[in-house]
Amino acid sequence: MSENSLALSIQGLGVSFFTEDGIARAVQDVSFSVKKGETFALVGESGCGKSVTALSIMRLIPQPPGKIVSGDIVFDNRSLLELSEKRMRGIRGNKIAMIFQEPMTSLNPVYTVGNQIVEAIRLHQKKSENQAWADAVDMLRKVGISEPEQRVNEYPHQMSGGMRQRVMIAMAVSCQPQLLIADEPTTALDVTIQAQILDLLDDLQKQNGMSILLITHDLAIVAERADNVAVMYASRIVEIAESKQLFQEPLHPYTKGLLKSLPRLGLGREVKRLQTISGTVPDPLHFPAGCKFHPRCSVGCSDKRCQGIEPELREVGNGRHVACWYAQGYETEEEIKEYESKYGKK
Amino acid sequence: MIKRRLTNSEQPKGRSLWQDGLKRLGRRKLAMVCFAVIVLYFLLAGFIYFAELIDWQVGPIRWQEEVGGAYEGPSSQNKFGTDIFGQSVLRKTLYGAKISITVALCASFISIVIGVPLGTIAGYYRGVVDEIIVWVYSTLSSIPYILLILAFAVVLRDKTLFGFKLTGITSVYLAIGLTSWVGLCRLIRGEVIKHKEREYVLAAKSYGCSGARIIFRHLLPNVFHLIIIDFSLRFVAFIHAEVILSFLGLGEATRPSWGVMINDARIELSRGVWWQMVAATAAIFFISLALNIFGDALRDAIDPRLRKAA
Numbered sequence: 001m002s003e004n005s006l007a008l009s010i011q012g013l014g015v016s017f018f019t020e021d022g023i024a025r026a027v028q029d030v031s032f033s034v035k036k037g038e039t040f041a042l043v044g045e046s047g048c049g050k051s052v053t054a055l056s057i058m059r060l061i062p063q064p065p066g067k068i069v070s071g072d073i074v075f076d077n078r079s080l081l082e083l084s085e086k087r088m089r090g091i092r093g094n095k096i097a098m099i100f101q102e103p104m105t106s107l108n109p110v111y112t113v114g115n116q117i118v119e120a121i122r123l124h125q126k127k128s129e130n131q132a133w134a135d136a137v138d139m140l141r142k143v144g145i146s147e148p149e150q151r152v153n154e155y156p157h158q159m160s161g162g163m164r165q166r167v168m169i170a171m172a173v174s175c176q177p178q179l180l181i182a183d184e185p186t187t188a189l190d191v192t193i194q195a196q197i198l199d200l201l202d203d204l205q206k207q208n209g210m211s212i213l214l215i216t217h218d219l220a221i222v223a224e225r226a227d228n229v230a231v232m233y234a235s236r237i238v239e240i241a242e243s244k245q246l247f248q249e250p251l252h253p254y255t256k257g258l259l260k261s262l263p264r265l266g267l268g269r270e271v272k273r274l275q276t277i278s279g280t281v282p283d284p285l286h287f288p289a290g291c292k293f294h295p296r297c298s299v300g301c302s303d304k305r306c307q308g309i310e311p312e313l314r315e316v317g318n319g320r321h322v323a324c325w326y327a328q329g330y331e332t333e334e335e336i337k338e339y340e341s342k343y344g345k346k
Numbered sequence: 347m348i349k350r351r352l353t354n355s356e357q358p359k360g361r362s363l364w365q366d367g368l369k370r371l372g373r374r375k376l377a378m379v380c381f382a383v384i385v386l387y388f389l390l391a392g393f394i395y396f397a398e399l400i401d402w403q404v405g406p407i408r409w410q411e412e413v414g415g416a417y418e419g420p421s422s423q424n425k426f427g428t429d430i431f432g433q434s435v436l437r438k439t440l441y442g443a444k445i446s447i448t449v450a451l452c453a454s455f456i457s458i459v460i461g462v463p464l465g466t467i468a469g470y471y472r473g474v475v476d477e478i479i480v481w482v483y484s485t486l487s488s489i490p491y492i493l494l495i496l497a498f499a500v501v502l503r504d505k506t507l508f509g510f511k512l513t514g515i516t517s518v519y520l521a522i523g524l525t526s527w528v529g530l531c532r533l534i535r536g537e538v539i540k541h542k543e544r545e546y547v548l549a550a551k552s553y554g555c556s557g558a559r560i561i562f563r564h565l566l567p568n569v570f571h572l573i574i575i576d577f578s579l580r581f582v583a584f585i586h587a588e589v590i591l592s593f594l595g596l597g598e599a600t601r602p603s604w605g606v607m608i609n610d611a612r613i614e615l616s617r618g619v620w621w622q623m624v625a626a627t628a629a630i631f632f633i634s635l636a637l638n639i640f641g642d643a644l645r646d647a648i649d650p651r652l653r654k655a656a
Contacts, residue, residue: 058551060548060551060552090554092554093553094554097553100545100548100552102545106549108546108564108567109546110568111567119553119555119563120554123553123554123555124554168549171549
């Protein structure tokens with residue numbers, strides 16, 4: 001894979017929040033890369049560090065208490081972490097755009113939607129007021145808002161959630177960014193609108209050839225839309241795979257658990273209880289030692305090594321990455337020997 | 347309301363917050379009446395300035411003239427009667443508008459210029475800056491208001507500041523302005539803290555807004571209605587403060603102001619001379635009422651969150 005085919009590459013990213021109660025390591029050693037034109041999904045439960053990762057890419061971590069403590073974020077062959085704040089502003093909205101979870105609150109209530117799209121356009125492009133307004137109307141039409149000539153003069157409170165999210169998308173893609181970060185773009189919307197919004201993102205992606213970093217906790221969305229998936233658990237990536245492979249053959253016990261806990265329609269007549277993953281997500285201030293998933297894991301909960309040594313993300317062949325001692329082909333010969341000498345045969 | 351459909355060839359026109367708000371304000375009759383009253387007061391003050399400038403000897407300018415004997419009651423000739431020197435109370439009242447409006451306007455200006463930037467900076471940047479600003483205003487606000495304002499007025503009186511001699515009303519509005527920014531600053535700071543956590547601020551950052559742009563374009567408009575309300579209420583308070591200072595002999599000494607008139611009328615009342623008191627009080631009453639009602643209506647009009655469904 002050549003460097004130029006990558007839109008974004010993150011290496012060993014670590015983000016910590018220095019709070020009064022201690023240091024919360026919200027993101028640790030996160031590495032992944034997004035290819036040009038693909039949709040890369042980042043999946044995980046609430047509080048696992050997905051949004052913090054996204055905000056780190058934009059360099060919008062609230063500072064203090066947050067701080068990027070390690071790693072690098074490379075976009076367009078440049079390290080984003082080394083850019084001056086001014087250069088970074090030129091990238092935000094222009095090269096990398098972001099849409100947020102809550103369309104209800106992410107538009108400024110005192111401006112018409114047109115006003116806000118025009119601001120986004122004029123911040124990065126030298127366009128006259130009139131030209132920008134015409135562009136804003138075009139953008140609204142493009143994101144499927146009917147009667148954009150009238151809608152452009154409406155305030156956010158006059159619009160429904162779905163429409164506001166469309167407006168947010170219009171703002172985000174108005175400068176034709178190379179990367180769109182969609183932080184749970186459909187969580188606050190109902191199911192039919194969800195599909196429409198995702199279809200819209202697909203269309204825009206095809207038109208502009210932009211990459212999408214889709215952050216979600218909804219596996220159904222991932223299965224349909226994403227090319228590659230990274231699963232995050234408690235501040236780390238536990239598995240990266242092509243989305244088809246991930247759904248066919250999950251390698252990490254956490255991914256397996258997630259997939260088993262999905263309701264399925266039309267499979268078999270008998271009604272069974274859904275399987276769940278026992279236990280709760282650990283608090284970032286008090287992560288367990290060793291593999292962070294081990295207290296909830298069905299295979300490794302009593303394994304001394306899982307309790308003591310945290311597995312790193314490794315390639316296990318077939319282009320798949322996983323962080324689990326029990327995954328096929330994960331351990332090196334030396335590690336097997338070391339394990340057997342310490343704890344005896346598995 | 348039926349909206350006209352635009353054809354594609356027409357350029358869509360943006361409608362700003364203010365155009366929208368003022369249109370809505372126009373529909374409120376009472377507010378417009380109050381606005382007219384306020385404008386009348388301002389015009390009067392402006393007119394007196396103008397007449398003094400070109401030395402045009404119209405009624406209010408000639409307030410010193412003796413138009414009759416001492417303490418003549420209201421008559422067809424002197425609508426509000428005369429005072430102890432036989433000067434027309436009506437003319438003095440009209441002239442007092444100039445003093446009051448000048449003081450209130452300058453004091454409001456000073457307190458907004460100090461309070462809004464400090465409040466916004468403290469709320470947006472927090473940290474050490476915030477602590478210093480909070481410390482300053484907490485200290486100021488721990489001193490009783492009248493005492494503080496008196497202290498400032500006494501200290502500033504007849505001093506020279508940057509080459510300007512602080513006489514009469516200058517020291518009054520400086521004293522009022524320098525002491526009254528605390529409330530506004532605190533209000534704005536709180537509101538900015540609230541708003542900067544909103545997602546639209548994050549969204550604005552995400553499409554490349556700088557800190558200054560977020561403050562001026564995104565946060566200030568969202569707290570602006572508070573400045574307006576505060577201005578309209580405080581304007582009244584400043585008129586009152588001027589009256590109090592003049593009443594206590596720290597304000598305007600040589601020219602008629604409402605405070606001085608009320609101070610004079612205090613003694614006159616026992617003799618049954620009520621017209622000077624009534625004239626000054628009525629003048630204060632009408633502008634206070636008008637400012638309050640108008641300020642409220644203005645807030646309703648420009649704050650989209652309070653807007654009723656059209």
